[in-house]
Amino acid sequence: MNRLGDKPAQLAFNLSNTPLMRRRLGRRYSEALDRHRPSLPKLDGIHREIVEGLERDGIFVTSLDALGLPGSAEMLRAAQKVAGECTERAWREASAGREFICAPASATIDNPEIFHWGLNDRLLDIAEAYIGLPAAYDGMSLIYTVADGTELGPRQWHRDREDRKMIKLAVYCTDVTDRGGPFELISRVDTSQGVDDRYAFEFGTEEVLNKRLGPDYSRDIVSCTGPVGTVVFADTARFFHRGAPAHDKDRAALFYGYFANRTRHPYFCERSGLKRREIAALTQGLSLRQRASALWHEALPPWLRLIPSAPV
Template sequence: MLKEIGYKVWQLKTEFVYRLALKKYAKSLPALSPADRQIVDRLQQEGVYVTSLEKLGFASTPQLLDACSKVLSCTEPECDRSVAKSPLQIYALSELTDFSLWGNDKRLLDIVQNYIGLPIKFQGIQLRRESSHPDQFGAMLWHKDGDDRRSIKVIIYLSDVDREHGPFEYIPKSLTAVGWLRFWIDYQIFRTGFSGLKNDKMEQLVPRSAWKSCVGAAGTVIFVDTHSVFHHGSLRTAERSALFFVYTARHPKRPDLCRRYSHPSHPRPNLSPNAQTSEAAVSLEV
């Protein structure tokens, strides 16, 4: 009992310190153009903003696209035997300059910083190659990420994603922001041991007509606060490849969970010498 009270007091104290830090740092947030402000506003309202590499127009995009085609070709199942049996293969790309340059674009960092409201940490970059699977498991179950109070993932589709490729799907924040529904879904996820809900269960809580599916062409970019929206990768019958850039506050609520984005168990693409993208230390803290 005393232990529980002590934990609650600690939670209230950390929440108070967090709110105070947001207030103090608000004056130091970088200025945004009207277009970039719209991304932050939309994230605050709905938790998701969908755009494209072309519309964002970062200077390093051509370099990123060139590196993507090299990485995709050397991680094809016939080139990489480790993916043959697994429906999900994650590759760590954080140390490859062509990817980290894009993820460290000043405009992108300013957008993320304005949304998170504090100095940020670029947690890492992953390539996720996901093949067809008949059942929902892992990130295909409905869930929220627990890394931080506000946590941004920037997802880039590397091939056209239609229904059969398992598009990213979410429930708009405005539907669950207040009231009993968010609490009730959280409770149902808690009952699964935080593994997540299958479609049939989520359908009982939120009708399918309210789910938003992010189908899109190669180059579609999805900004999402994965802490504030219920989301998942939907079931697929064809492969989907996508990049994930992950950002949290510099001192996230759950640094232990954030380590998965730079976990050494994830292989680095085995680039051939002439396809090797240059490696360099790029600052991951802003």
């Protein structure tokens, strides 16, 4: 199956965009939202502000201190240790032309506090309230951006393909300046995406952005600079975003992913690098809600579970 690359995922995606499947998937999605609306978490304080910010702007910036979630200090210390261990390898891989550099999955297994932090009930509440359905947790990746100024892969404007709506939660493990690879998002919805439940994904070249967002799109670019511990909530499915090129200093950041538990495109998910049996082991002893969120693929129809995830 590995030799097939992303062909099975692309075939499934193309089938999901046929008129008959679009109508069927769209109808089921609307019905699921209606059924679950009375059960959505009731939020207050900063947690409500985060959801309102996502609905209004597609992005909300805060900090670990402001969130006040248990285990944050331990998570950040472990992530910074992993980032430090990645530095030499990251520069070596960047010099060889690799576009996307992240810590190996073994780092998650060796530091489970990083993985478990993303399953905090408050974070699941935020994701569920915004997405409108129980949230699937797609784990986390520590992305290392070397300060070589290149603009490749995720440093280009793009949208994530996992679902109709989703949340990527970034935690900065280093100080990030405007020339240090800040996360950026264009706070302007592309109204052509998802029309009649049809989806297309392409990099946001100047031509594409002008056509889809308007020639003045740069007015709505939000650049998220901040010190260690800065937290960025963003809908990376509905909005073009990127990690800006780093020029002055390497950037290390954790990225946690959330989408609906019956995501539209499950074959574009599972980005953490962990095997399903490893995720099951990491969730031993957690609550039923946390395990269901992390093991979301178990609720998929059998034929969807058989489609291998497209490589990153």
